[in-house]
Amino acid sequence: MNGFCRSLAVSHVHTFAGNPLDRGDAERRDPAWLEARARAPESRYLPLHQLNVLVDAGGEGPRLGWLKSSDVARLEVDVPPVFLGLDDDGVACFAQDISEVHDPSHELNLPGGLSFQESRSAAMALPGAETGILAQARAQIGWHQRHQFCSVCGERTVQGKGGVVRSCPGCGADHFPRTDPVAIMLIVDGDRCLLGQSNGPLVRIGMFSALAGFIEQGESIEEAVRRETLEEAGIRVGRVRYHSSQPWPFPSSLMIGCHGVAESTDITIDTEEMHDVRWVDRDTVRAALAGEDVGLKVPGEIAIAHHLIRAWAEGEVSLTA
Amino acid sequence: MNGFCRSLAVSHVHTFAGNPLDRGDAERRDPAWLEARARAPESRYLPLHQLNVLVDAGGEGPRLGWLKSSDVARLEVDVPPVFLGLDDDGVACFAQDISEVHDPSHELNLPGGLSFQESRSAAMALPGAETGILAQARAQIGWHQRHQFCSVCGERTVQGKGGVVRSCPGCGADHFPRTDPVAIMLIVDGDRCLLGQSNGPLVRIGMFSALAGFIEQGESIEEAVRRETLEEAGIRVGRVRYHSSQPWPFPSSLMIGCHGVAESTDITIDTEEMHDVRWVDRDTVRAALAGEDVGLKVPGEIAIAHHLIRAWAEGEVSLTA
Numbered sequence: 001m002n003g004f005c006r007s008l009a010v011s012h013v014h015t016f017a018g019n020p021l022d023r024g025d026a027e028r029r030d031p032a033w034l035e036a037r038a039r040a041p042e043s044r045y046l047p048l049h050q051l052n053v054l055v056d057a058g059g060e061g062p063r064l065g066w067l068k069s070s071d072v073a074r075l076e077v078d079v080p081p082v083f084l085g086l087d088d089d090g091v092a093c094f095a096q097d098i099s100e101v102h103d104p105s106h107e108l109n110l111p112g113g114l115s116f117q118e119s120r121s122a123a124m125a126l127p128g129a130e131t132g133i134l135a136q137a138r139a140q141i142g143w144h145q146r147h148q149f150c151s152v153c154g155e156r157t158v159q160g161k162g163g164v165v166r167s168c169p170g171c172g173a174d175h176f177p178r179t180d181p182v183a184i185m186l187i188v189d190g191d192r193c194l195l196g197q198s199n200g201p202l203v204r205i206g207m208f209s210a211l212a213g214f215i216e217q218g219e220s221i222e223e224a225v226r227r228e229t230l231e232e233a234g235i236r237v238g239r240v241r242y243h244s245s246q247p248w249p250f251p252s253s254l255m256i257g258c259h260g261v262a263e264s265t266d267i268t269i270d271t272e273e274m275h276d277v278r279w280v281d282r283d284t285v286r287a288a289l290a291g292e293d294v295g296l297k298v299p300g301e302i303a304i305a306h307h308l309i310r311a312w313a314e315g316e317v318s319l320t321a
Numbered sequence: 322m323n324g325f326c327r328s329l330a331v332s333h334v335h336t337f338a339g340n341p342l343d344r345g346d347a348e349r350r351d352p353a354w355l356e357a358r359a360r361a362p363e364s365r366y367l368p369l370h371q372l373n374v375l376v377d378a379g380g381e382g383p384r385l386g387w388l389k390s391s392d393v394a395r396l397e398v399d400v401p402p403v404f405l406g407l408d409d410d411g412v413a414c415f416a417q418d419i420s421e422v423h424d425p426s427h428e429l430n431l432p433g434g435l436s437f438q439e440s441r442s443a444a445m446a447l448p449g450a451e452t453g454i455l456a457q458a459r460a461q462i463g464w465h466q467r468h469q470f471c472s473v474c475g476e477r478t479v480q481g482k483g484g485v486v487r488s489c490p491g492c493g494a495d496h497f498p499r500t501d502p503v504a505i506m507l508i509v510d511g512d513r514c515l516l517g518q519s520n521g522p523l524v525r526i527g528m529f530s531a532l533a534g535f536i537e538q539g540e541s542i543e544e545a546v547r548r549e550t551l552e553e554a555g556i557r558v559g560r561v562r563y564h565s566s567q568p569w570p571f572p573s574s575l576m577i578g579c580h581g582v583a584e585s586t587d588i589t590i591d592t593e594e595m596h597d598v599r600w601v602d603r604d605t606v607r608a609a610l611a612g613e614d615v616g617l618k619v620p621g622e623i624a625i626a627h628h629l630i631r632a633w634a635e636g637e638v639s640l641t642a
Contacts, residue, residue, distance in 0.1 A: 017541040025552045026591065136539030143538065146494070149475035151468040156475070164537075173467070177538050181502045181575050216485075217464065217498050217573050218457030220338040221566040231346045242563040245542040252538050254502050256577075270347065 012244035015123055015302045019132025021085030021093055028083055028162040037092035038069065038081055044093045045072045045081065046133065048141050049104045049116045053134055055126070058113025062125040064133060065114050072096050075107060082140045083162030084133060095137035095163075097144065120250065124302055132247075139249040143177045146251075151175065182253045183224040184212035186308040187237055188319045189262040193285060193312055194233060195296070196277035203275045207297040210305040211277070212255070225258050233277040234268025237261065241319070243311060246304040257304045259312060261319050285313045333565035336444055336623045340453025342406030342414055349404055349483040358413035359390065359402055365414045366393045366402065367454065369462050370425045370437045374455055376447070379434025383446040385454060386435045393417050396428060403461045404483030405454065416458035416484075418465065441571065445623050453568075460570040464498045467572075472496065503574045504545040505533035507629040508558055509640045510583040514606060514633055515554060516617070517598035524596045528618040531626040532598070533576070546579050554598040555589025558582065562640070564632060567625040578625045580633060582640050606634045 027033055037043055044066040047054050054065030072081070081094040098104055104116065119138045123131045140163055147166055150157050155170030166175045187194040195208035202209065213228035215221060222240040229237045237260040246255040269277050280288075280296070288298045289310055299305040311317045348354055358364055365387040368375050375386030393402070402415035419425055425437065440459045444452045461484055468487055471478050476491030487496045508515040516529035523530065534549035536542060543561040550558045558581040567576040590598050601609075601617070609619045610631055620626045632638045 014541065016539060017544060019539055019544070023537065023548065026593070029593070132539060134539075136537075139538035147472040149470060149472050151470050151472045151496075154470035154475040154477070175472075176501075176535070178499050179502055179536055179538055180497075181500055214497070215500055215575060216344065216457075217460035217500055218337065218340055218453060218455075218568045218570055219575075220335065220568060221575070221577070223338060223340070227344065247539045247541060249539055254536060254540075254542070256542070272347070272350070 012307060013128065014244065014246035014304050014307065015128065015131045016135035016247045016249060017132055017245075018129050019136055020129045021087060021133060021136075023085040024083065024092075024162075027086070028164065034083055034162050037083070038094060040092065041069060042091055043069050044087070044091060045069060045096045046084070046093065046137050047072070047096045047098045047104065048119075048137060049101065050099045051119060051138060051142060052116040053119050053122050053138065054114060055117045055122050056114050058111070061127070062122070064126065064130045066093075067096075067108070071108060072098075075101055075104075077101060079144075080159050080163070082137070082144065082159075084136055093133070095141055097141045099145070120302075124300075135247045135249040139179075139247070139252040140177060142249070142251045147175060178252060179247075180253045181215040181221075182212055182248070182255050183215050183221055183228060183258060184210050184255050184304060184308065185225045185229060185237075185240070185258045185260050186210045186305075186312055187229055187233075187235060187260045187262050188312060189265055189279065192279040192281045193309070194229070194235060194262065194267075194277065195280050195285075195298070195309075196232060197275040198273055199275045205297065206295075207299065208276070208278070208280070209299050209303070210257075210308050212305075215256070221256055221258065225260050229260065232270050232274050234264075234266065236263040238263040239319070241317070243308055243317065244304065255304045257308050259308065259317050259319055282313055285309060289313060333628060334449065335565065335567035335625050335628065336449065336452045337456035337568045337570060338453055339450050340457055341450045342408060342454060342457070344406040345404065345413075345483075348407070349485065355404055355483050358404070359415065361413065362390060363412055364390050365408070365412060366390060366417045367405070367414065367458050368393070368417045368419045368425065368429075369458060370422065371420045372440060372459060372463060373437040374440050374443050374459065375435060376438045376443050377435050379432070382448070383443070385447065385451045387414075388417075388429070392429060393419075396422055396425075398422060400465075401480050401484075403458070403465065403480075405457055414454070416462055418462045420466070441623075445621075456568045456570040460500075460568070460573040461498060463570070463572045468496060499573060500568075501574045502536040502542075503533055503569070503576050504536050504542055504549060504579060505531050505576050505625060505629065506546045506550060506558075506561070506579045506581050507531045507626075507633055508550055508554075508556060508581045508583050509633060510586055510600065513600040513602045514630070515550070515556060515583065515588075515598065516601050516606075516619070516630075517553060518596040519594055520596050526618065527616075528620065529597070529599070529601065530620050530624070531578075531629050533626075536577070542577055542579065546581050550581065553591050553595050555585075555587065557584040559584040560640070562638070564629055564638065565625065576625045578629045580629065580638050580640055603634055606630060610634060
């Protein structure tokens with residue numbers, strides 16, 4: 001029988017998943033509750049400055065840097081906070097865009113160990129659960145920054161329900177944060193897999209990864225896997241098997257990771273998008289995963305691509321055409 | 322061992338998937354090519370009037386109703402066509418929003434058998450592959466209608482690349498069609514499954530379905546399954562297993578279908594969203610699928626919910642906690 005065989009005990013919680021907060025779906029419907037929580041002294045604020053996040057490196061390892069509501073009030077920023085949810089102790093957590101502050105470290109009088117860091121680099125050092133909070137905060141604040149106006153009529157919109165909607169006072173339209181589903185797929189032909197370099201930063205660092213592309217309107221996950229692989233590499237794909245998913249907040253994607261079985265082998269590259277695509281044998285992939293110099297690098301553990309590649313290379317997923 | 326067991330030979334192509342067109346990713350980058358194809362006499366135009374689609378019921382069964390470029394030119398609508406892709410013969414296919422035409426049947430002088438129909442009803446009668454084309458057309462035209470203005474700066478935007486981008490001449494921002502990933506899940510507790518009625522039309526017709534909800538920013542598919550089930554029904558979910566996916570063009574969702582294993586059984590309903598949620602045993606579900614009167618209806622084959630329910634009821638998917 002054609003098919004896939006996969007260990008059933010495996011569970012994948014990728015970087016940027018595992019957010020421990022209760023998003024407070026019921027609570028955020030109550031504007032008075034939100035306002036009281038926003039002012040409460042025990043509430044916690046995660047500030048983002050031009051999408052860089054506050055990190056506290058003062059303890060045993062880097063952690064998210066939280067401010068008090070009084071710290072944020074002192075900054076007098078003109079942007080409403082985004083309600084992230086409730087922590088295990090029932091304390092309300094907010095994200096706060098402070099991009100309009102010129103020198104936040106100075107104005108906040110930050111002690112040593114606290115600094116604003118690029119979110120992706122920060123995520124590589126933070127505990128897993130905190131990357132989930134960071135993903136939510138980074139994606140939501142990025143969305144608000146780029147959705148100040150109504151796409152229906154062009155009026156200025158207003159944030160509602162703690163940040164999960166922007167409403168238009170002009171035409172009444174509601175706009176919700178967007179999440180773009182992306183198919184990312186490791187295509188396999190027997191004992192080799194298909195890795196590619198898109199034009200851009202991957203080329204400079206010699207890195208090859210799984211192919212990927214946005215799922216289009218009117219398309220299933222499996223169809224997107226086949227279309228993107230055909231477009232980028234000229235390879236036809238048969239069976240497709242879902243593996244796991246990862247939120248990717250740059251700016252706001254949902255990476256849907258799959259394995260697929262090649263039904264053709266001759267590569268034709270779309271040179272507008274791809275710099276190189278090649279078949280790589282399992283031994284080379286294993287060596288690259290181990291950090292050996294084999295002429296190509298593979299993505300690190302922060303990326304779902306790493307786990308798709310490792311799952312196949314180590315035999316966790318076995319595929320037959 | 323905890324786990325799932327699923328037949329490996331099953332493949333799911335739901336209604337609204339299975340689009341046979343080549344979306345022409347390379348061709349649509351060439352504005353001159355697009356313009357020539359838009360005017361070519363052999364090109365095919367699928368018209369949508371206020372999101373209703375032209376259907377040809379004159380043959381052996383209903384089919385999509387295609388117009389010629391000359392028909393569309395005569396209407397003098399002021400909306401650019403959306404390039405859907407190339408059919409098997411290499412003929413360019415477009416979707417055309419003709420909502421501004423007052424009485425399209427009259428102005429097109431449509432022969433008997435051709436009429437504009439609500440897209441969802443039409444899909445229930447069309448051949449499978451044509452529902453894929455309809456999904457693409459319906460989703461894309463709906464998106465253009467609601468994205469005439471730039472969300473960054475409020476300027477009017479302009480369609481590009483045959484409809485897969487809208488660009489802002491004011492600030493230079495590019496905007497891409499959105500697809501909202503939705504988790505839809507059948508939660509199982511031994512020999513019974515969790516079915517719900519959201520407030521709205523399901524209640525009137527006595528229909529119960531799988532629970533569902535939008536995947537939020539910074540959230541994996543599996544996390545969304547657990548959060549939504551907890552929010553809507555108060556049920557904790559452990560293992561989650563992906564089943565299949567379905568594009569749902571009302572307006573533009575990607576339904577990601579999963580099964581999940583309940584870790585608690587006492588139902589607490591979110592009355593703001595849900596009218597009723599209950600455990601239903603397998604025999605009752607089977608009878609409902611067979612159309613028997615058992616006090617509740619389940620969704621028909623057009624919806625992925627039907628297939629999630631059937632896969633479990635018929636033992637294609639077996640789940641243990």
